[in-house]
Amino acid sequence: MKRRELLAALAVHASANLTAAFALPRPSMAADLAYTDGDLAQALKLRELAGTDREAWKLVEALTTEVGARPAGSPADARAVAWALAAMKRLKLDNIRAEPVPLKVWQRGPAQARLLDPYPQPLVMAALGNSVATPAGGIEAELAWYPSIEALRNDTSDRAKGRIVFIDQKMERARDGSGYGPAVGARTTGAIEGSKRGALAVGIRSIGTDRDRIAHTGSMRYDLQVPRIPAFAVSAPDADLIARLHARGVMPRLALQLEARSGVEALTHNVIGEVKGTDLADEIVLISGHLDSWDLGQGAVDDGAGVAIALATAALIQAAGKPPRRTVRVVLWGNEENGFDGVRAYAERYGSVRHQWVGESDFGAGKVWQLRSRVRADALPLIAPMARLLAPLGVEVPAQAANEGTPGPDAGFLMRRFGWPAVELSQDGTNYFDVHHTENDTLDKIDPATLPQNVACWAVVTWLAAQAPIWFGPMAPAR
Amino acid sequence: MKRRELLAALAVHASANLTAAFALPRPSMAADLAYTDGDLAQALKLRELAGTDREAWKLVEALTTEVGARPAGSPADARAVAWALAAMKRLKLDNIRAEPVPLKVWQRGPAQARLLDPYPQPLVMAALGNSVATPAGGIEAELAWYPSIEALRNDTSDRAKGRIVFIDQKMERARDGSGYGPAVGARTTGAIEGSKRGALAVGIRSIGTDRDRIAHTGSMRYDLQVPRIPAFAVSAPDADLIARLHARGVMPRLALQLEARSGVEALTHNVIGEVKGTDLADEIVLISGHLDSWDLGQGAVDDGAGVAIALATAALIQAAGKPPRRTVRVVLWGNEENGFDGVRAYAERYGSVRHQWVGESDFGAGKVWQLRSRVRADALPLIAPMARLLAPLGVEVPAQAANEGTPGPDAGFLMRRFGWPAVELSQDGTNYFDVHHTENDTLDKIDPATLPQNVACWAVVTWLAAQAPIWFGPMAPAR
Numbered sequence: 001m002k003r004r005e006l007l008a009a010l011a012v013h014a015s016a017n018l019t020a021a022f023a024l025p026r027p028s029m030a031a032d033l034a035y036t037d038g039d040l041a042q043a044l045k046l047r048e049l050a051g052t053d054r055e056a057w058k059l060v061e062a063l064t065t066e067v068g069a070r071p072a073g074s075p076a077d078a079r080a081v082a083w084a085l086a087a088m089k090r091l092k093l094d095n096i097r098a099e100p101v102p103l104k105v106w107q108r109g110p111a112q113a114r115l116l117d118p119y120p121q122p123l124v125m126a127a128l129g130n131s132v133a134t135p136a137g138g139i140e141a142e143l144a145w146y147p148s149i150e151a152l153r154n155d156t157s158d159r160a161k162g163r164i165v166f167i168d169q170k171m172e173r174a175r176d177g178s179g180y181g182p183a184v185g186a187r188t189t190g191a192i193e194g195s196k197r198g199a200l201a202v203g204i205r206s207i208g209t210d211r212d213r214i215a216h217t218g219s220m221r222y223d224l225q226v227p228r229i230p231a232f233a234v235s236a237p238d239a240d241l242i243a244r245l246h247a248r249g250v251m252p253r254l255a256l257q258l259e260a261r262s263g264v265e266a267l268t269h270n271v272i273g274e275v276k277g278t279d280l281a282d283e284i285v286l287i288s289g290h291l292d293s294w295d296l297g298q299g300a301v302d303d304g305a306g307v308a309i310a311l312a313t314a315a316l317i318q319a320a321g322k323p324p325r326r327t328v329r330v331v332l333w334g335n336e337e338n339g340f341d342g343v344r345a346y347a348e349r350y351g352s353v354r355h356q357w358v359g360e361s362d363f364g365a366g367k368v369w370q371l372r373s374r375v376r377a378d379a380l381p382l383i384a385p386m387a388r389l390l391a392p393l394g395v396e397v398p399a400q401a402a403n404e405g406t407p408g409p410d411a412g413f414l415m416r417r418f419g420w421p422a423v424e425l426s427q428d429g430t431n432y433f434d435v436h437h438t439e440n441d442t443l444d445k446i447d448p449a450t451l452p453q454n455v456a457c458w459a460v461v462t463w464l465a466a467q468a469p470i471w472f473g474p475m476a477p478a479r
Numbered sequence: 480m481k482r483r484e485l486l487a488a489l490a491v492h493a494s495a496n497l498t499a500a501f502a503l504p505r506p507s508m509a510a511d512l513a514y515t516d517g518d519l520a521q522a523l524k525l526r527e528l529a530g531t532d533r534e535a536w537k538l539v540e541a542l543t544t545e546v547g548a549r550p551a552g553s554p555a556d557a558r559a560v561a562w563a564l565a566a567m568k569r570l571k572l573d574n575i576r577a578e579p580v581p582l583k584v585w586q587r588g589p590a591q592a593r594l595l596d597p598y599p600q601p602l603v604m605a606a607l608g609n610s611v612a613t614p615a616g617g618i619e620a621e622l623a624w625y626p627s628i629e630a631l632r633n634d635t636s637d638r639a640k641g642r643i644v645f646i647d648q649k650m651e652r653a654r655d656g657s658g659y660g661p662a663v664g665a666r667t668t669g670a671i672e673g674s675k676r677g678a679l680a681v682g683i684r685s686i687g688t689d690r691d692r693i694a695h696t697g698s699m700r701y702d703l704q705v706p707r708i709p710a711f712a713v714s715a716p717d718a719d720l721i722a723r724l725h726a727r728g729v730m731p732r733l734a735l736q737l738e739a740r741s742g743v744e745a746l747t748h749n750v751i752g753e754v755k756g757t758d759l760a761d762e763i764v765l766i767s768g769h770l771d772s773w774d775l776g777q778g779a780v781d782d783g784a785g786v787a788i789a790l791a792t793a794a795l796i797q798a799a800g801k802p803p804r805r806t807v808r809v810v811l812w813g814n815e816e817n818g819f820d821g822v823r824a825y826a827e828r829y830g831s832v833r834h835q836w837v838g839e840s841d842f843g844a845g846k847v848w849q850l851r852s853r854v855r856a857d858a859l860p861l862i863a864p865m866a867r868l869l870a871p872l873g874v875e876v877p878a879q880a881a882n883e884g885t886p887g888p889d890a891g892f893l894m895r896r897f898g899w900p901a902v903e904l905s906q907d908g909t910n911y912f913d914v915h916h917t918e919n920d921t922l923d924k925i926d927p928a929t930l931p932q933n934v935a936c937w938a939v940v941t942w943l944a945a946q947a948p949i950w951f952g953p954m955a956p957a958r
Contacts, residue, residue: 068720120554236923439603445690
């Protein structure tokens with residue numbers, strides 16, 4: 001394709017936001033910062049190839065069928081690592097390896113909760129990750145109901161003392177998942193706030209957006225200054241039941257039995273494969289997903305989809321036959337869900353290696369609707385062509401904060417730790433929290449039609465980042 | 480209201496189908512068979528009063544909050560009986576009583592199923608009602624997959640022998656629940672067909688229309704000619720997993736452990752309350768729902784809704800202050816779900832009593848969309864005014880088979896046994912089988928806005944049936 005045709009092909013899809021979003025302080029400089037015609041043509045080719053790609057679907061189908069739930073350090077996690085190595089080999093990636101990550105894991109045991117008098121009813125529940133066990137024989141106590149974690153934090157009375165605190169925190173549905181942040185504190189810090197007030201245990205409404213009789217697990221933490229108390233989530237309908245009792249002025253007694261082990265020595269791995277670079281091979285364009293999952297579901301949307309998208313992206317670049325300048329590295333993280341051990345080990349090992357940028361797909365399998373970058377300002381002219389290539393796929397660049405992208409959790413850790421540049425491809429997460437961290441996270445929740453669009457987006461930005469004439473960094477580390 | 484106004488009020492809403500549906504062979508006779516103006520006016524009043532009624536919602540809210548799951552013969556069932564008696568008393572019904580029904584019940588124990596080699600994964604499952612337990616230590620065997628119960632029935636090979644049969648029967652979603660009949664045979668007869676072919680156990684895809692990781696239970700039966708083998712259902716996503724393995728040519732081994740007890744002596748009750756009739760008090764207009772539920776959910780849509788609708792209907796007629804000619808009897812059946820013991824006891828006791836007709840609300844909480852009767856032909860002129868009163872509520876009379884109504888399961892039993900006339904108010908069951916017989920059958924699945932329409936329909940037909948100048952029977956018993 002000639003340059004004129006190519007530019008026309010790109011321009012026709014240009015978003016109105018682009019000029020504003022990536023306003024260039026020095027237009028003269030922008031002219032120097034450009035991709036070659038060949039690189040742009042290759043990006044266009046990758047986008048079109050990805051549109052008909054079935055690889056991501058095949059990968060997530062295989063991972064959920066052959067492995068399923070794979071909590072870090074478990075035998076299933078070891079099978080997932082073997083599966084990932086075999087997949088990378090089949091996809092002909094370079095430098096394939098599993099890098100060991102020793103860790104201590106939390107293990108779920110049997111658990112149950114039931115309302116006693118005045119209205120005995122069983123509850124559908126799940127222990128939260130890192131919860132301590134109940135004493136032998138369990139706990140029986142009256143509930144103390146709070147509408148939110150804020151209400152508990154603001155409670156200066158002794159109401160929680162000797163009771164089981166119940167936090168009825170509700171989460172709002174949103175495309176960008178913005179309901180999660182305000183709600184998840186009930187899960188992560190509920191046991192701390194309860195324990196400070198003398199509670200014996202803490203239960204929460206599941207952090208999720210569904211109406212199913214299925215509880216959402218997820219990690220929680222303790223404060224060493226106060227006793228560790230057991231923590232669990234009940235399903236939304238069970239939280240409704242408790243709320244109805246509260247509305248009648250009835251505070252039921254609850255019996256809780258929860259077994260769990262913490263600090264179990266185990267081993268997981270980051271699984272890494274690459275598309276070898278040429279003249280800038282020592283610089284890394286990192287794309288990723290996390291290989292581990294919670295123990296309850298099949299780990300399809302969290303994060304089988306991301307694993308599949310990252311692998312399929314690298315495979316597509318490799319198969320397209322034109323080696324990138326920088327090395328494209330796929331990392332499948334170990335233990336994202338409950339400790340970030342994989343990314344911490346990666347940071348130890350690769351902290352001094354120049355990363356062009358880092359990205360992660362870890363928000364399910366919905367279509368990408370937004371591109372945001374986090375690069376130094378004078379690299380922005382190199383983001384604009386990416387945006388133009390993604391616009392026909394339905395991807396926007398926001399008018400505000402277009403260069404304040406937040407990648408997934410592991411990539412975000414690296415971005416904050418080292419100030420590495422980063423890319424965010426925001427997926428539609430409207431339904432993500434319906435099944436997040438539940439038994440319901442199964443393959444059928446993924447629409448196969450959405451995966452090629454994800455791969456197309458990742459292929460375009462990954463390829464161009466690898467070909468860029470300059471490093472996108474450095475930036476100051478944050479937090 | 481004057482007769483002319485009243486007739487106008489009724490006529491304006493008349494369905495185009497009515498004339499065809501209730502075509503009268505002898506118009507002259509129809510003129511003799513009519514409700515009084517006062518009775519029609521009262522029917523209209525009941526319809527309007529019901530439209531703002533909150534009683535049905537209050538009742539089902541209370542039953543699911545204060546009792547929840549109530550399998551027949553259990554302590555919760557006894558609490559439900561006490562609850563129902565108290566509710567009837569509060570609603571000022573007459574002749575309130577709980578009639579004991581001794582029975583033998585099946586009791587669920589712990590159960591689990593998991594795939595072993597080549598791809599170990601746990602399955603979300605539930606034992607089917609009446610299933611025998613596995614031998615101590617459980618069963619381990621290879622799966623033999625069948626796409627349907629028909630495929631199993633047609634299998635003359637020895638493929639099932641020594642294996643665990645899996646029947647991947649799928650159910651279609653439909654407003655009238657018509658997908659259930661063709662699918663449910665896999666559940667009720669799968670163990671018989673499997674055992675005939677030497678299978679060790681039978682698993683099925685849940686009979687349901689949802690995509691949730693929740694298994695649907697329900698009753699199954701045995702054939703005394705062949706050994707009883709354990710029977711269970713897995714959730715739709717787990718059935719998908721097995722189907723994917725089958726599609727790859729992999730038939731996994733499965734480990735099944737299932738505890739259960741059959742034939743346990745117990746006691747349940749039919750709970751009965753009435754609105755006493757006047758000159759025809761010995762004739763019964765029966766409206767009903769079943770008080771028991773499966774053990775897994777809260778018994779909200781199955782059949783807390785029906786219990787609430789029947790109670791609220793009788794309460795409305797009672798409160799409206801004009802006593803009916805015939806006695807309106809609410810029956811809340813014991814053990815509809817797994818044995819029909821309640822209705823059998825009722826049949827023994829009341830088989831010789833004249834029943835004007837029998838009706839039952841047992842298809843969830845969706846709006847009523849269709850009226851069908853089953854009365855002798857010369858009573859049809861007395862159905863047409865009911866249809867005209869229900870038309871503004873969105874209720875149709877079908878062009879075909881308008882007098883071949885099938886009431887709910889218990890009322891249907893009586894209709895078939897005694898040839899009693901019957902009424903069917905068909906509810907929208909589009910989503911009914913998403914939660915049917917599952918843990919997900921909880922109060923939040925009921926839209927409070929649909930209940931008043933149900934009560935309005937039942938109040939109109941119940942009141943007019945009680946006032947009718949003739950008996951709607953007799954009809955010949957069927958089956």
